[in-house]
Amino acid sequence: MEDKQEKMEQEMESWSEGDITSRCEATGSDDSEDCVEITLDIRDDSLGSLKLEKNKPMAVLRSVVSGKLKTMVKSLSLSSRRLDRCKSGAMFALRGLRFITQNDAVGRGWDDVEKRFDELAVEGKLPKSKFGHCIGMAESSEFVNELFEALVRRRGTTSISKTELFDFWEQIAGDSFDARLQIFFDMVDKDLDGRITGEEVKEIIALSASSNQLSRIQEKVDEYAALIMEELDPDNLGYIELYNLETLLLQVPSQSDISPSSENKRALSKMLSQKLIPTKERNPLKRFARDIKYFFLENWKRIWVLTLWISICIALFTWKFLQYKRRAVFEVLGSCVSVAKGSAETLKFNMALILLPVCRNTITWLRTNSKLGSVVPFDDNINFHKVIAFGIAIGVGLHAISHLACDFPRLLHAKYVEYEPVKKFFGDERPDNYWWFVKGTDGWTGVTMVVLMVIAYALAQSWFRRNRTSLPKTLKRLTGFNAFWYSHHLFVIVYVLLIVHSYFIYLSKKWYEKTTWMYLAVPTILYACERLIRLFRSGSKAVTILKVAVYPGNVLSLYMSKPKGFKYRSGQYIYVNCSDVSPFQWHPFSITSASGDEFLSIHIRTLGDWTSQLKCLFSKVCQPPSTSQSGLFTADLVQANNITRFPRLLIDGPYGAPAQDYRNYDVLLLVGLGIGATPLISILKDVLNNIKNHKSIEEGTSHNVNRSNTKRAYFYWVTREQGSLEWFSEVMNEVAEYDSEGIIELHNYCTSVYEEGDARSALITMLQSLHHAKNGIDIVSGTRVRTHFARPDWRSVFKHVAVNHINQRVGVFYCGKSCIIGELKGLAQDFSRKTLTKFEFHKENF
Numbered sequence: 072m073e074d075k076q077e078k079m080e081q082e083m084e085s086w087s088e089g090d091i092t093s094r095c096e097a098t099g100s101d102d103s104e105d106c107v108e109i110t111l112d113i114r115d116d117s118l119g120s121l122k123l124e125k126n127k128p129m130a131v132l133r134s135v136v137s138g139k140l141k142t143m144v145k146s147l148s149l150s151s152r153r154l155d156r157c158k159s160g161a162m163f164a165l166r167g168l169r170f171i172t173q174n175d176a177v178g179r180g181w182d183d184v185e186k187r188f189d190e191l192a193v194e195g196k197l198p199k200s201k202f203g204h205c206i207g208m209a210e211s212s213e214f215v216n217e218l219f220e221a222l223v224r225r226r227g228t229t230s231i232s233k234t235e236l237f238d239f240w241e242q243i244a245g246d247s248f249d250a251r252l253q254i255f256f257d258m259v260d261k262d263l264d265g266r267i268t269g270e271e272v273k274e275i276i277a278l279s280a281s282s283n284q285l286s287r288i289q290e291k292v293d294e295y296a297a298l299i300m301e302e303l304d305p306d307n308l309g310y311i312e313l314y315n316l317e318t319l320l321l322q323v324p325s326q327s328d329i330s331p332s333s334e335n336k337r338a339l340s341k342m343l344s345q346k347l348i349p350t351k352e353r354n355p356l357k358r359f360a361r362d363i364k365y366f367f368l369e370n371w372k373r374i375w376v377l378t379l380w381i382s383i384c385i386a387l388f389t390w391k392f393l394q395y396k397r398r399a400v401f402e403v404l405g406s407c408v409s410v411a412k413g414s415a416e417t418l419k420f421n422m423a424l425i426l427l428p429v430c431r432n433t434i435t436w437l438r439t440n441s442k443l444g445s446v447v448p449f450d451d452n453i454n455f456h457k458v459i460a461f462g463i464a465i466g467v468g469l470h471a472i473s474h475l476a477c478d479f480p481r482l483l484h485a486k487y488v489e490y491e492p493v494k495k496f497f498g499d500e501r502p503d504n505y506w507w508f509v510k511g512t513d514g515w516t517g518v519t520m521v522v523l524m525v526i527a528y529a530l531a532q533s534w535f536r537r538n539r540t541s542l543p544k545t546l547k548r549l550t551g552f553n554a555f556w557y558s559h560h561l562f563v564i565v566y567v568l569l570i571v572h573s574y575f576i577y578l579s580k581k582w583y584e585k586t587t588w589m590y591l592a593v594p595t596i597l598y599a600c601e602r603l604i605r606l607f608r609s610g611s612k613a614v615t616i617l618k619v620a621v622y623p624g625n626v627l628s629l630y631m632s633k634p635k636g637f638k639y640r641s642g643q644y645i646y647v648n649c650s651d652v653s654p655f656q657w658h659p660f661s662i663t664s665a666s667g668d669e670f671l672s673i674h675i676r677t678l679g680d681w682t683s684q685l686k687c688l689f690s691k692v693c694q695p696p697s698t699s700q701s702g703l704f705t706a707d708l709v710q711a712n713n714i715t716r717f718p719r720l721l722i723d724g725p726y727g728a729p730a731q732d733y734r735n736y737d738v739l740l741l742v743g744l745g746i747g748a749t750p751l752i753s754i755l756k757d758v759l760n761n762i763k764n765h766k767s768i769e770e771g772t773s774h775n776v777n778r779s780n781t782k783r784a785y786f787y788w789v790t791r792e793q794g795s796l797e798w799f800s801e802v803m804n805e806v807a808e809y810d811s812e813g814i815i816e817l818h819n820y821c822t823s824v825y826e827e828g829d830a831r832s833a834l835i836t837m838l839q840s841l842h843h844a845k846n847g848i849d850i851v852s853g854t855r856v857r858t859h860f861a862r863p864d865w866r867s868v869f870k871h872v873a874v875n876h877i878n879q880r881v882g883v884f885y886c887g888k889s890c891i892i893g894e895l896k897g898l899a900q901d902f903s904r905k906t907l908t909k910f911e912f913h914k915e916n917f
Contacts, residue, residue, distance in 0.1 A: 088800055128537070181240055183207070188233055196230035205236070217278060223332040266310040272296040279834045284823040285793050288835070288850055295838055295850065302841055369900060372448040376455070380424075384462060387420055388413035398579060399492040403485055405528075407477030408578070414469035419590040421463045422569060426594040428456040430601050435727035439640075450729040450913060464528060467521060474517075479508045496578050516572040523561045523568075530558045552679045556656055566595065605646075605657075605723050616717040617670055619689050623794025625677040627686045628663075631720065633671045641665055641753040642730030644885075647673065652684045657723060661730075661749040661886075667764075671722075674798060676746040677739065688718045729884065729913040730754060736882030739784040740872055743893060744887025745795065748788045750915065751886055752799050755806065755815060758784050762809055782814070785872060789820040789887075796821065796852035807855035817856045824851070824860040829912075836860070860866035865891070869898045873908040881908060886915045 186208055191201040203215035222239050223231060231239070273296040279289035288295065303311040367374065392413040395401055400408055428434070429452070430725070438449045448455075482493070483502060490501045508514050534540055536555045538547065573587035618630035639645075639662060646657040658681060664672040677683045730750040733739055739758075741751040760780050790796065796819060806815050824835060835851075842850045843857055851858040873883055883899050885892065892914055898908035 102290060164461065172686070184236070186446065188236060192233070193230075194233060197232075197236060198230045202231075202714045206240070212739055217888075252347060264407040265550075266312055269296055269300050272299050272311070275834055283825060283835055285835065286794055287853065288838075291850075292756070295842070298841055298845070299838065325473075348762050365900065365904065372446060373451060375446075376448065377458070380459075380462075382766060383420065384417045387416040391416040395578075401498070402492050404481055407473045407481065409857040411470050411473035411478060414466045414473070418463060418466040418470060419573075419587050421459050421466060422566070423590040425456060425459040425463065426598045428452040428459070430597055431726045432604055434599065435643075435725070438727045439731075444732070449727065450915075459533075460528065463524070467524065471517070471521060474508075479505060490521050493578075513572055513577060516568045516575070520565050520568045520572065523565050527558045527561050527565075530555050548659075552658075552681065553656070566591070581582065608723060614671065614720055614722055616720065618620050618692055619717070621686065621690050621693055622798050624792050624798070625686065626795070626798055627677070627682075627689055628798070629673055629675070629689070629720070630664075631671045631673075631722070633669065634722070637671070637725075639666055639725035640731045640734075641757040642728055642733060642750045643725040644728055644750070645671075645673070645725050645744070648721040648723070649685055649688070649718050650719045650721075651688055652681055656681055658682070659726070661753065662725065663749050663752045663756075665753055665760050668756065669758045674746065674749050674752075685718075692716045729915050730886065732913065733882055733884060734780055736911070737780050737782045738876050738879055738881045739781060740868075740870070740881055740883045741784060741786045742883070742885045742887075743786075743788045744891065745790050746798075747885075747887025747915075748790075748799065749886070751786065751788075751884065752802055754884075755784065755786060755802055758815060759802070759806055759809060762812070762814060784815045785818070785868075786815060786816045787820065787868065789822060791820055791822050793823065793851055796854070796858065800854045801850065803852065803854040803856045818863070819852055819856055819858045821851055821858050821860060821864055824858075861895055865894055865898055869902050869910065872910075873902050873906045877907050879908060881910045883910050883912045885913070 187205045188197055188205075191197060191205055197205055199216065199219050202219045206215075208215050223229070273292045276292050276295050277289055280286075280292070300311065303315045309674075390413075392409040393410040395412045396406075434449055435451055439446075440442045443449075448749045482497065483505065485501065487501075496512070502508065509518065529535060530550065535550045536552060538551045540547065540550060542550065569587060570591070573585055576585065579585055614631040614634060616629060616631055618628075620628045622628065641662070644659050644661045646659050648654075648657045660673040660675055662671065663674050664670055675682055675685065677686045728750060730753075733741075733754050739754070741754060743749075761781070788799075803817060803819070806817055839850050840856065842848065847855055849855070849857050883895065885895055896912045896914070899912040903909045903911075
């Protein structure tokens with residue numbers, strides 16, 4: 072190649088003005104004419120024509136020929152460099168590869184790699200089996216094995232020394248696009264000829280899909296390989312070269328680019344970024360005052376409720392403490408009796424109050440039909456329930472310790488004169504042992520209540536409720552949701568014992584002094600009515616199963632008939648009972664159908680024993696998946712032929728949830744994590760139905776004018792597995808089809824795929840773009856909505872929304888695990904403070 076280039080350069084230099092003149096004369100040119108037209112055949116099918124001015128033909132012609140030949144030489148030089156790069160093998164294959172820079176070991180540096188090498192090396196050599204662990208990529212074993220082969224191919228060895236590993240590490244830790252691309256060539260192009268055949272393309276796709284846990288792509292390797300060969304090998308040569316693939320990859324749009332396109336919005340986005348740079352107030356007093364101000368502005372609803380509750384508890388304790396301090400019994404028992412009675416008064420109040428946050432029907436009615444939601448944080452009802460439970464725990468501790476460790480011992484050791492004022496309460500004879508107090512009605516009822524409440528309180532903690540403990544198998548059976556559910560229903564026994572205990576309490580003999588029943592009367596009646604309503608309503612709301620589907624990722628979707636008169640809002644949830652699993656248990660699930668749909672649907676992920684049993688029951692009546700359904704089991708009423716084949720379900724609800732308040736906002740930012748997307752899907756369907764309805768009104772086929780206030784909705788769904796994207800594929804496709812005005816903006820993120828710029832996902836990104844451009848279908852999700860890779864940059868997401876909606880309120884609704892609540896809430900607060908867009912955050916933990 073170099074000889075050919077030098078020869079052409081020598082020929083170019085040897086062309087003299089006389090040579091060109093003679094060649095021009097041979098064509099019959101005449102200098103007397105105004106101009107001469109010459110056509111040059113310089114490259115195979117490239118023709119160039121020009122006109123030469125009079126008296127200057129030789130200079131112009133020489134300049135043109137020189138330029139053309141230099142272009143040709145440059146092209147040959149570029150081709151030579153490309154070929155050399157392809158044939159350089161492992162030495163240049165991974166220079167600057169960024170496949171582990173952000174998620175794996177590069178960030179920790181060579182020192183960590185060297186340390187692991189010393190631990191794993193055998194006689195100064197690192198074997199292939201230990202290479203992945205050494206460089207911090209043990210989870211991608213197949214990819215690492217191919218990488219290792221590419222590195223050692225020229226050496227013909229099966230192990231590498233520390234010096235060789237350091238050379239490889241230097242190449243890996245760079246920042247070059249070429250190396251990220253060439254990794255695929257050197258791993259598959261084992262003969263180093265710079266070409267990849269169709270079979271080798273299949274191998275690359277299979278390797279990339281395996282590394283990114285994309286089973287759907289692995290199943291269609293032949294189809295996708297043919298697509299790439301069709302694009303890059305139009306002449307049917309049977310192979311492609313590196314520069315072809317490089318050109319295509321450079322044209323792939325960035326997955327993470329969500330910034331506005333217009334220059335004005337770009338400038339605004341830049342200004343917004345500068346404004347959002349964290350700044351620290353130097354004056355600590357001003358900083359403290361600012362933080363207090365923001366805290367009160369963002370939490371004023373919670374603050375006034377908690378302040379009122381704490382004030383009532385303090386007032387009741389103080390009142391009872393002072394009351395007993397003025398009694399004769401205080402001379403015998405001292406402050407202990409006042410503390411015991413003060414804490415008992417707070418217990419009466421809290422035992423009554425704790426029932427109110429779980430009166431679901433009442434709360435749903437209040438938040439739906441009243442304006443109290445503007446001052447009362449109904450979304451925090453369960454949190455308030457937990458806070459009250461903590462207050463009860465403190466009251467029980469003070470009450471029990473004061474009696475058992477102070478009052479009773481003082482009575483046992485009281486002298487006759489000291490005992491005289493309390494004879495009417497404990498009898499003429501002073502108790503002579505501790506057992507006398509415990510065996511009494513007020514004693515054993517009090518101890519039993521404490522034991523039952525400790526059990527219920529312990530099993531309600533998340534580490535027990537969600538089986539996060541490392542207990543032995545026999546003990547672990549006593550934890551989980553079932554244990555939480557059954558132990559919480561011990562409250563019935565506790566309340567009965569509380570009434571009995573209050574009737575036989577010491578130091579109060581008159582009926583009007585026994586006030587426990589006064590505290591409990593209204594809340595217990597209200598709660599009892601709630602349970603009766605649920606019982607009668609659920610009995611009349613047996614549903615007919617219309618369709619069942621079992622999706623990858625252990626998700627069961629149920630489509631049911633809507634009971635007569637059943638009305639709900641998107642974002643609400645229902646309770647479901649299946650007597651075949653347990654006749655007593657009711658479990659809450661978000662509704663995924665819209666209020667305007669003719670059916671009712673829920674999606675259930677199997678996370679516990681009850682949901683696992685339910686899935687097993689319905690899986691038995693589902694048809695096995697076809698090869699095109701990627702593991703999807705389905706059944707419907709027609710297929711079942713016999714309705715009794717489906718387990719019988721009862722539903723109770725609907726009940727209010729934070730997501731139902733989405734209608735209060737013109738702009739929505741919906742964020743779902745995994746199965747937490749379920750209430751948000753209902754909202755999307757409702758917005759979509761309004762879009763369809765609006766089109767029908769315009770076309771004159773409908774006169775329903777019920778439309779929501781939603782002008783714009785941004786939906787971000789983050790899920791770990793590719794199969795999860797099938798859960799709501801129908802909704803995604805409907806949005807892509809009907810939302811011609813772009814009201815809904817969908818962003819699906821699959822975190823099993825490595826981030827953009829990672830070699831393990833480079834080919835997937837390219838293939839995704841090719842397939843979507845040609846067929847309009849995303850290869851990852853199987854829908855018309857393109858899937859993003861890795862995790863979203865939430866700050867960029869909020870900035871994108873803020874730039875597009877200045878001077879507007881944005882409702883941020885999050886449903887999912889609690890791992891990103893802090894980040895999303897912090898960003899909502901930060902952008903609300905520093906921009907003209909106000910973000911109001913609502914969450915629902917799953």
